[in-house]
Amino acid sequence: MPIFSCNFKLAGVEGHQEIKRPGLTKSIRRLARKTGCDELALISTGECIEVFAAGEKSAQFTADAAAFVHQITEITIKELQRSQQVLDGPETAQRFLFRAIGMEPAGTHRHDIQTFRKQFELAREAGSIGPVFSKLYQRGLWLAEKIRLESNLQKNAITPDSVVSELAKKIFGPLGAHQALIWTGPGACDKFVARLSESGIGKLLFTGSGSENKEISNEYAGQLVEPENLKAILPTIDLMLLFDESALQSLLAMKFADIMHKRRNAPMLLVTLFEWNGVAGRTDPFAKFYNVYTYNRDELENVIAANLKEHQKLTSLVQQLVEKEVDDFLAWSSSKEKYRFGNIIGKSEAMRGLMDLIARIAQTDISVLIDGESGTGKELIALSIHNHSRRVNNRFSAVNCGALPESLLESELFGFVKGAFTGAITNKKGLLEEANHGTIFLDEIGETSPATQVKLLRFLQEGEIKPVGSNETLKLDVRVLTATNRNLEKMVAEDKFRQDLYYRLNVIQMTIPPLRERKDDILPLINHFVQKYARQMHKTVFNADEAARQLLHDYNWPGNVRELENAIERAVALSTVSHITVADLPPNVTHPTDKPGKNNLARDISLKELEKQHIAALLKQHEWNYDLVTEILGIGRTTLWRKMKEYGLSN
Amino acid sequence: MREFLTTLSWAVFLVYGVTLWHYISFFKNKTAAKATLSRRWVIISVAVHSLYLAVLTTRLGHIPVSDTFTLLTACAWFFVVVYLIIELRLKEVTMGVFFLPIILLLQVVSNLFINFDKTLSPVLLELFFEVHVAFMISAYAAFTISCIASIMYILLAREMQSKKLGIFFERLPSLQFIDNLSNHAVNIGLLLVMFGFALGYYMGLGVWEGTWAFDPKMIAVAVSLLIYIVHFVTRRSFGWQGHRAAIVSVVGFSWLLFSFIIVTTFFSKIHNFQ
Structure with a gap:
């Protein structure tokens, strides 16, 4: 794209x-x-x-x-x-x-x-x-x-105004409590003024011969100082910018020693920004004063020249970095990778959201509960979290908790020591220990027994496990990802699953929507699987034809991605031409028994919920034509009203 | 036990050396990663040093403030802790490179001359004595901070006056900040040293009577007290801010080091913990 x-x-x-x-x-x-x-x-x-x-x-x-x-x-x-x-x-x-x-x-x-x-x-x-x-x-x-x-980005003061502001910051620290006086002259001072106010200078004062004083001072909320007030105000000035030679003369005429005495030798920064024409000689007339830092235009230029060298080095380095990044990005965006996150394929809103979520949480050690129907690819999501985390170089082990009998699960997970039970003739490390510094993925977590749940909870909270029959605890660093296709919340309510463990596991919940709710993903998935199986079976099948794609798109996919994958595998195996045709598809896809729209029947929902959805769907379908809907539902108009009110349905 | 303590004492020296190396590398190339690394190393050195002091305390049977060289290492420990607190509070890591050489110096002198089984005069077991020493050490810590800050000030101010902005301009905090830090440290140190001095004097009256007023160490401390009072007064009355105050502070601290190490080793009769 x-x-x-x-x-x-x-x-x-x-x-x-x-x-x-x-x-x-x-x-x-x-x-x-x-x-x-x-x-x-x-x-x-x-x-x-x-x-x-x-x-x-x-x-x-x-x-x-x-x-x-x-x-x-x-x-x-x-x-x-x-x-x-x-x-x-x-x-x-x-x-x-x-x-x-x-x-x-x-x-x-x-x-x-x-x-x-x-x-x-x-x-x-x-x-x-x-x-x-x-x-x-x-x-x-x-x-x-x-x-x-x-790198060090500090050396970026490459304009006179930024050098002045850096100097002031180096002397005074934060500038909020300091005052600057600007003796305007023929040189333009607006850049300096802008930079100083950006640096947070406490107060800006203006004086001198420049005609545009007033305007500038208004724009930057500055204050214009009349020459007769100058003497009184000078001892409070910490930073002075002189744009005019006559300013220097009048400053020197005002007995600078007295000014410094009045400000008790507090440091002052004095910057002259004009050509020195031998007034008071070419030497610095302020050198003899204690705690006065003076810079003239040439000295500023020297500083800038030195900084510029550093700056160019840095910029070229940054330029290189960015160019490499751009190349990588363009290569990535033109490849097929862009809709893939690890091995996840999908461009639907829901999958994009999931990928975004994975990117955000992969780096942390937060527990994730992945929930979704069978065949939606829960393990794929877990693997992708692992692959994007800092644990990527360590182990990822997946355990299906439903596949093992209760006691075996415990010894598999936590390990056992020699003599713990009959047949335990050696020590055996548990899967958790094996996965140390890596990630463990516990599928069908809802199938675990209460005893294992307690042990798991302890592990999640303390990071410690105790192998079966052992007296010693082991400290482990394992990230736990879990998945379930059962409704854990309901199980918690029925006391079949520990509530505290549920909250521990469910810090982040990722719900993978079933394939029928993200039809946008079907096309990229078809392409992916066709390519995969064509390669595997050494066949030259490139795609599915229009009719087949339409059928695949419209089918309800109760078995989700797994079913889709199997259908494609079958179709690729059967196909005789360069693309999959309707004839290659399995019969349940070509002749679906349940029509789309009735898929609610497959889900675990209450009668009320079903009623609500049905009424809502009908209302929408018939554009809120109440007469028609009551006729279809076979109920009275008032009943419909009552139910709409009850379920919060309104146009 | 002796060998263990000797090894440990040099281990302390070594970790401080490594820490200093990290601070230097931070100073040369100021990056956030290096700052974290340096800070980690200070914490490690404090831990190792604490272990050393704990072992030393069990060996001696009392806290190690009872002779010049055990006191030196205790001081070094205390200084580093104070430094660490300041670094964490002010988030200013550049000071370390100036601070750690002093710690290394204290530790190496202590390591070379320390005697792990010196017996202790019963006078020194009094509570007064320990409070006196605590005040003095804290005051020295404050003066050390002020000295470091002053050296930083002088280096930075000189660079800015020379108008060739280099590494100090880039690395050090603002002059005003350093000046304030140094000034506060001197004020706190002055207050502490006055308390400590008065307490020591009061204690000495009870123990030694008469003659001890001419003890070289007491005179030395009195002189440094005077120097810091000069710092306090000139700053307030003559506007000796910044550069001049920094010089006074460095002079005061040099004198303190001199009195602390040389005078107690070669001249003192009373203040030698016998």
């Missing part, structure tokens, strides 16, 4: 950072629908708003995006159309990654990483983020962390 983005440079546009937050997620969703993109993220940092998208690029895309940006920023569409610029794959990925690590591609401007993350999360909330940008975002986070850990 191709990715692309368009960005709107907003230089000189007022109020560009203001995005109306309420309803933003809704509008992102609307835009995603309108443009037909599979994924969409809106990132606004600094002077640029970017719309990242993945999917088929429509011709209308930029226009739609512009309309959207117009809607949330109130910048005129004309302005946007003029500044727009569409980027495709590699550049989009690169820009995205640079945003994620908080840098501009040119390396000059640093963005706020936090802002980026917040905005991305907002898009995620809106549901417009899928596997493609999730992947890119994760790589971005990883990259940012790598850069933070391995």
Whole structure:
């Protein structure tokens, strides 16, 4: 799936950072629908708003995006159309990654990483983020962390204003309690002013000959000092910027020694930003004063030159890292991998959510209870959690608790010592011990006996086990994943399953929906299985034909993925041409006995629930035509009303 | 037991050495991973050192503050604990590289001259004595911190005056921060040393009578007290902030080290724990 983005440079546009937050997620969703993109993220940092998208690029895309940006920023569409610029794959990925690590591609401007993350999360909330940008975002986070850990980004003061701000921070620490005075002159001071106020300077004061004083001072909530008040205010100034030679002269005329005496030699930073023309000689007239740090323009330039060297080294390093990341990403997105998470295949909303959840929790040691119908692939999910965790190089063992008799299960799990029971002629390590530092997956956990449940609970809480017949406890570090296809909550209510163990296991619950509820996944699964079995059986079968696909899509799949896999295996084995035809499919698929829509019968639900679902379905089907529905149901109109009220059904 | 203690004492020295090496590597390349590693090593060294002191205490039968060289290692331990607290509170790891050489120095002097079975004068078993020593050690810890901060200040200020911004500008915290740290440490140290001094004087009156006022160690401490009072007064009255205050603090601490090691070894009659 191709990715692309368009960005709107907003230089000189007022109020560009203001995005109306309420309803933003809704509008992102609307835009995603309108443009037909599979994924969409809106990132606004600094002077640029970017719309990242993945999917088929429509011709209308930029226009739609512009309309959207117009809607949330109130910048005129004309302005946007003029500044727009569409980027495709590699550049989009690169820009995205640079945003994620908080840098501009040119390396000059640093963005706020936090802002980026917040905005991305907002898009995620809106549901417009899928596997493609999730992947890119994760790589971005990883990259940012790598850069933070391995390099030193401090040497990025490469403009005079940033050097001044770094100097001030090095002298005063946080600038909140300090005052700066700016003697304006012919040189432009707005950059310095902006940088200082960004650094959180306590107060900005302005004086001097510059005509635009007043304007600047208003913009940055500064204060204009009249020359006659200057003397009184000077001892409270910690940072002085002089843009004019005459400022230096008047400062020297004011008896600088007195000023320093009045401020009890508290440190001062004095920066001169003009050509020295031999006033007071070329030597520093402040050198004799104690605790005054002076920098002139040349000295600032020297510092910048030194920093620039370091900076270039760093930027080229970052550039390389990002380029490699982009290459990897493009290779990944053009491969078949993108709908696969480990071995999980699926592009439905539910499966994407699951993959996202796996990505988020795999790194932790949290317990996960996987629940889903038989054949939905619970073990696959568990394996994928293991493969994405830090335990990947250690063992993953799967135990089916239902397959073993109760006493055997206990000795299998916890091990036994020699002589623990008849036939125990040697010590035997349990599966838990074998899986130390790895992951254990307990399938059909609902089948375990109360005694084993107690032992398991103890293991989960203390991380300790006691092999059968042993007096010594063993400390283990094992991640426990469990699965069940029974309703544990109900079992807890019936006292068949320990409540405390249930809560322990159920920290995160992953529910794998049955295949009939995620029809979107059927097609990728068919492709996958066809390829798998064709390879295995050395057959040249590529796909299923239209009619067969339709049948497979419509079938109810009570046996879920496992049934689908078996059906495909059979079909591949039987097929005589390069694609699967209807004739190759098993008879229960081609002639389903239960029609779609009646699949509720297969589920464990109460009579009331069934009634509610039936009424709701009928109402919906007949567009809330009560007469028709009462006739079908064979009940009176008031009865229908009462039941609707009872079940909370309304149009 | 003797051999074990000797081995342990050098093991302590060794872990401090490793810790210092980690701090240097952190200083050279300031990364979060290295900071965590350094911090882990300080904690390990404190643990090893605590073990050493515990064994020493059981060997001597009392807490190891009874002669110059056991006191040195106890001091080193206490300093590191104080340092660790400061590092954790202020989240400022750069100080370690300046602090640990002092600890190494104290530990090596202690290791070279320590005597594991010295008998103790009964005078020293009094509660007063232990409180006196506790005050003095805490005061020395405070002065050590101030000295370290001052050295950092001087290095950073000099770099900024020279206008060639290098490693100190990049690594050290702000001047104001270091100055405040040093200043607070001196104030606290002054208060503690005054208490300790008064307590020692009161105790000495009861034990030695008359002649002891000219004890070299007492004179030495009185001189350092004077230096720190100068620090306190000039800072307040003459605006000796920053650089000058830092120099006074370094002078005061150098004098303290001098008095602590040299004077007690070669001159003292009363203050030698006999």
